[in-house]
Amino acid sequence: xxxxxxxxxxxxxxxxxxxxxxxxxxxxxxxxxxxxxxxxxxxxxxxxxxxxxxxxxxxxxxxxxxxxxxxxxxxxxxxxxxxxxxxxxxxxxxxxxxxxxxxxxxxxxxxxxxxxxxxxxxxxxxxxxxxxxxxxxxxxxxxxxxxxxxxxxxxxxxxxxxxxxxxxxxxxxxxxxxxxxxxxxxxxxxxxxxxxxxxxxxxxxxxxxxxxxxxxxxxxxxxxxxxxxxxxxxxxxxxxxxxxxxxxxxxxxxxxxxxxxxxxxxxxxxxxxxxxxxxxxxxxxxxxxxxxxxxxxxxxxxxxxxxxxxxxxxxxxxxxxxxxxxxxxxxxxxxxxxxxxxxxxxxxxxxxxxxxxxxxxxxxxxxxxxxxx
Amino acid sequence: xxxxxxxxxxxxxxxxxxxxxxxxxxxxxxxxxxxxxxxxxxxxxxxxxxxxxxxxxxxxxxxxxxxxxxxxxxxxxxxxxxxxxxxxxxxxxxxxxxxxxxxxxxxxxxxxxxxxxxxxxxxxxxxxxxxxxxxxxxxxxxxxxxxxxxxxxxxxxxxxxxxxxxxxxxxxxxxxxxxxxxxxxxxxxxxxxxxxxxxxxxxxxxxxxxxxxxxxxxxxxxxxxxxxxxxxxxxxxxxxxxxxxxxxxxxxxxxxxxxxxxxxxxxx
Numbered sequence: 001x002x003x004x005x006x007x008x009x010x011x012x013x014x015x016x017x018x019x020x021x022x023x024x025x026x027x028x029x030x031x032x033x034x035x036x037x038x039x040x041x042x043x044x045x046x047x048x049x050x051x052x053x054x055x056x057x058x059x060x061x062x063x064x065x066x067x068x069x070x071x072x073x074x075x076x077x078x079x080x081x082x083x084x085x086x087x088x089x090x091x092x093x094x095x096x097x098x099x100x101x102x103x104x105x106x107x108x109x110x111x112x113x114x115x116x117x118x119x120x121x122x123x124x125x126x127x128x129x130x131x132x133x134x135x136x137x138x139x140x141x142x143x144x145x146x147x148x149x150x151x152x153x154x155x156x157x158x159x160x161x162x163x164x165x166x167x168x169x170x171x172x173x174x175x176x177x178x179x180x181x182x183x184x185x186x187x188x189x190x191x192x193x194x195x196x197x198x199x200x201x202x203x204x205x206x207x208x209x210x211x212x213x214x215x216x217x218x219x220x221x222x223x224x225x226x227x228x229x230x231x232x233x234x235x236x237x238x239x240x241x242x243x244x245x246x247x248x249x250x251x252x253x254x255x256x257x258x259x260x261x262x263x264x265x266x267x268x269x270x271x272x273x274x275x276x277x278x279x280x281x282x283x284x285x286x287x288x289x290x291x292x293x294x295x296x297x298x299x300x301x302x303x304x305x306x307x308x309x310x311x312x313x314x315x316x317x318x319x320x321x322x323x324x325x326x327x328x329x330x331x332x333x334x335x336x337x338x339x340x341x342x343x344x345x346x347x348x349x350x351x352x353x354x355x356x357x358x359x360x361x362x363x364x365x366x367x368x369x370x371x372x373x
Numbered sequence: 374x375x376x377x378x379x380x381x382x383x384x385x386x387x388x389x390x391x392x393x394x395x396x397x398x399x400x401x402x403x404x405x406x407x408x409x410x411x412x413x414x415x416x417x418x419x420x421x422x423x424x425x426x427x428x429x430x431x432x433x434x435x436x437x438x439x440x441x442x443x444x445x446x447x448x449x450x451x452x453x454x455x456x457x458x459x460x461x462x463x464x465x466x467x468x469x470x471x472x473x474x475x476x477x478x479x480x481x482x483x484x485x486x487x488x489x490x491x492x493x494x495x496x497x498x499x500x501x502x503x504x505x506x507x508x509x510x511x512x513x514x515x516x517x518x519x520x521x522x523x524x525x526x527x528x529x530x531x532x533x534x535x536x537x538x539x540x541x542x543x544x545x546x547x548x549x550x551x552x553x554x555x556x557x558x559x560x561x562x563x564x565x566x567x568x569x570x571x572x573x574x575x576x577x578x579x580x581x582x583x584x585x586x587x588x589x590x591x592x593x594x595x596x597x598x599x600x601x602x603x604x605x606x607x608x609x610x611x612x613x614x615x616x617x618x619x620x621x622x623x624x625x626x627x628x629x630x631x632x633x634x635x636x637x638x639x640x641x
Contacts, residue, residue, distance in 0.1 A: 059536055081539040088540045094533035098555040107551075111542030161541070 006072040010035050010165055010197045011056055016067035018051055018060055025051040027221045029067070033165075033199060038191045040200045042208040043218035044244070049201045052218070053167055056199060058084050072164065082111070087158030088167040092174070093150045095142040101127075101153050102138040108161045126160035129190070148179045159190070165197045172207065184211055205245045209233065217241050219372070233291075238372045242289035249290045249335045250369075251310075255280055262363060269331050272308035277368035287369045292338035294365040297326050297351065300358045309360040310335075314351045326351060328359050335359050398614060405607035422608040432609050435593030438504055442589060443572040446511035451565040453512070454519025455557070461520070462527035476524075479517040487514060488581030495582060502584025510582045511572040518571060519564035526560025566621065573613075 009032035018026040026048045033039045041049035054060045055069060058081035062069060069076050071084060095104050105123045114122070127134045130152040142150055151171060158166055168187070172180045188211050191198045202208050208215050209229040216226045217240075225237045236242035239250065253267020262275040265286055274288055296307075303309040312330035326337045337359055351357060379387070405423070409416035426432060460466075461473055479487065491510045500506055534556065538548035554561075576591040583592065590613075594606055 057536075057540055059539075080544070081536070082542045082544050084540075085542075086540055088537070090533045090537060092531065092533060094531060094537040096534060096537070096552055096555075098558075107538070107543075108541035111538075111547070157537075157541070167540075 006074075008073055009033055009070075010037075010072060011199070012068075012070040012073075013052075013055075014068040014070075016052075016055060016069055017063050018055060018066060019063050024221050026055065026062075029223055031216055031223065031226060033197060036191075036195045036197055038188065038198045038200065038211060038213045040202060040208040040212040040215045041218060042202055042205060042215050042245075043224075044203055047218040048221040049203075049218045050169060052216075053169055053199060053201050056165070057081055057086060057088055057167055085161070085163055086165050086167060087161055087163030089151075089154045089158055089169065089171045091170045093142075093154040093171075095150055095153055095157070097142050100139050100141055101132075101145070102134075104142070104153055105157045105160050108157065112161065122160055123156075126156040129159060130156045131186075132156065147174055148183070151175065151183065155190075159194070159196075163196070165199060168198060168200045170201055170203070172202075172204075180207075187211065209245070217244065219244070224372070235367050236289055237370055239287065239289070239369050240372045242367065242369060247292050247336060249292065249295065249333070250287060251290065251333075251366075252285070252287050255282055255284050255286055257282060268310050268333070270310050272310070273363045274366060274368060275364050279370060280368065288366045289369055290361050290366045292325065292336040293323075293340075295335070295337040295359050295361050297328060297337045297339065297357050297359055300356055303358050303360050307360040307362055309358040311356070311358050314353055314355045314357055316353055317351060326357075328357060330359060401607055402611050402614070405604060405611045407604060407607075410603070422604040423612075425603075425605045426608055426612075429605055431588075431593050432590070432597075432605065435588050435590040436609065436613075438507075438587060439573055439590040442504055442508050442511060443569050445508045446515055446572045447565050447569040449508075449512045450515035450568045451519050451561060454516045454564060454568075455523050455561055457516065457520040458523035458527055462524055463532075473524075476517050476520055479514050480521070484575075484577040488578040491578065492581045502582060503587045506582045506584065507579055507587060507589065510578050511568075511575065514575075514578065515568040515571055518567050519561075522564035522567060523557060523560045526557055530556050570617075 011031070011033040013029050013031045016026060016029045017024065029048075029052060041052055043049045051060060055062060056071070058076070058079055062077055071086075076084060096107065099107070102120075102123050105126055106119050109119050109122060123138075124134045127137065132149065132152045137145070137149065137153075142153065145153065154171070171187075172183050175183060184207060187198070187200075190196070200208075200211065209232075212229055214226065214228055215232055217224045217232060219238075219240045225232055225241045227235075232241065232245055236245060236248070239248075242248040242250070251268050251272070253265035253272070255263045256266045256271070257264050259273055262273055263280055263286075265272055265274055267286075274286065280286060297314075298304075298309070300311055310330045312328040312335065314326060315329050315334065316327045318325040318327065322341055323338045324341055326339060328335045328337060403415075406418050406420065407415055408419035408421070457476070461469060461476075487510075491506075491513065494500075495502060495506050495509075500509075530553075534552050535548045538552040539545070543551060574591055575589075576595060579589050580592055583589070588596075590609070594609070597603065597606055
């Protein structure tokens with residue numbers, strides 16, 4: 001660890017592609033992961049997120065002429081996993097069943113010829129770091145541990161080597177909800193405390209939003225969008241991202257002339273105004289996403305001036321405690337409106353199925369979408 | 374596990390199974406100490422049949438041949454069978470499925486067919502019949518047993534384990550010996566034991582390919598029994614039985630792990 005850290009990104013992908021037989025698992029992936037960052041690869045199963053992680057680990061090699069992978073600035077396309085000095089936590093933990101907890105954790109130290117006198121101390125420190133009592137667990141076999149404890153051993157086994165990057169492949173998938181929340185916080189904490197770069201694979205959008213500094217949303221072997229959780233939630237670039245991260249209502253129409261701050265759109269049996277977007281021209285088809293909490297619901301005659309409004313009929317009011325979901329039929333669409341539960345003042349309870357209403361939103365509270373890749 | 378009392382009908386079942394399995398062996402051991410040339414009635418305790426063994430050069434030669442053939446064929450079959458299983462379980466190649474199916478052919482082929490076919494092969498190849506040909510024959514039928522057992526073990530094994538070892542700094546060879554082999558060890562061991570047992574007690578195939586001079590223990594015993602029954606047969610069988618039991622016990626103990634730090638008291 002003596003070498004001066006490289007100034008640029010820790011991991012860099014330049015147009016990386018990976019093909020298995022005829023199946024393209026990764027297509028033209030470009031990304032940069034910064035030092036100390038908690039970076040998530042998020043997407044549904046089969047989107048290429050795990051293959052991307054395995055490319056970083058070195059378990060897979062990019063295609064011939066399939067782009068360039070750099071770790072700390074060094075070209076690593078052909079480097080074997082054991083030459084990369086990384087740590088990894090596997091989905092099923094992959095603890096060595098024939099070795100005790102302490103021997104599992106010591107494995108990497110032994111592989112790197114750590115002086116024998118140092119090993120027990122470092123193993124103990126690693127166990128304490130993941131909050132496993134060495135006196136209680138050191139001699140146990142993986143089979144004698146619970147899922148959460150195995151998870152901690154797997155983490156200690158990776159961290160004890162002080163790797164440049166910690167790769168995590170859906171490590172929380174097998175844990176129950178409570179333990180999962182606990183480990184989410186702990187991982188986040190370790191990331192900040194150690195200043196170590198974490199690359200985290202998950203299909204759980206909520207997990208990715210709460211834990212990550214930045215997220216790469218993947219779909220169909222490509223990166224659909226890369227940004228901070230707020231950027232991705234507030235400004236989804238494609239319909240896929242808008243649907244996969246949180247809930248979205250979609251509205252469609254055609255641009256009919258500029259306004260002072262955007263475009264007038266004919267659509268959904270009405271007209272509405274949207275903010276400007278570089279992809280728009282007069283007459284262009286447009287699709288926007290509006291989050292349920294960006295919408296509001298009013299009596300048709302009570303819509304505040306200047307807001308976009310579409311007339312519809314209440315279909316159902318769903319009580320969720322903190323929020324209330326009002327489902328409104330607008331033409332052929334079913335639009336979800338999330339309204340905060342404000343106690344005595346909560347208005348949606350005064351709406352019931354069949355009431356004529358208008359769903360309304362402010363011009364800038366929407367996201368103009370590009371087509372899915 | 375909780376100590377539960379078995380229902381009486383299961384106790385009965387277990388007792389019957391136990392009797393079927395072990396009564397013949399008990400009788401064998403018992404009569405090896407019987408002071409009578411005609412083994413069917415008890416005439417008092419003696420160890421003279423064990424003393425007789427030292428004089429029976431044919432039995433000793435047979436035992437020696439069997440051990441030699443057994444060990445040699447077991448080692449060869451275990452190495453080859455394990456490699457075969459690794460290829461089948463870990464790599465995708467043309468004809469893999471066919472190979473996997475063909476693995477079972479030697480197991481289900483009647484021994485007499487295997488014996489004749491091997492004899493014809495040796496004759497055609499002008500391969501001298503003797504301990505060498507017996508060893509080759511045993512390797513031939515043992516590879517399948519080892520490969521099947523090890524293959525089953527490999528399929529139950531998590532492939533991520535090897536990757537975990539590699540990311541921790543182990544190269545392919547180190548990962549194989551430090552992680553794959555220990556996982557596979559019970560499979561390899563039981564494959565090897567199965568192979569040794571098959572080799573040690575094979576009569577049919579062996580008698581086809583033995584030629585005129587070589588004789589393994591089963592062949593010697595069979596010849597003795599056909600001529601006249603002498604309780605030294607019981608004695609040698611008892612020796613073999615005890616030796617095998619010890620072997621299994623030792624093999625089981627050898628597979629245990631040593632802890633990282635010796636000074637701390639074990640916890641549990």
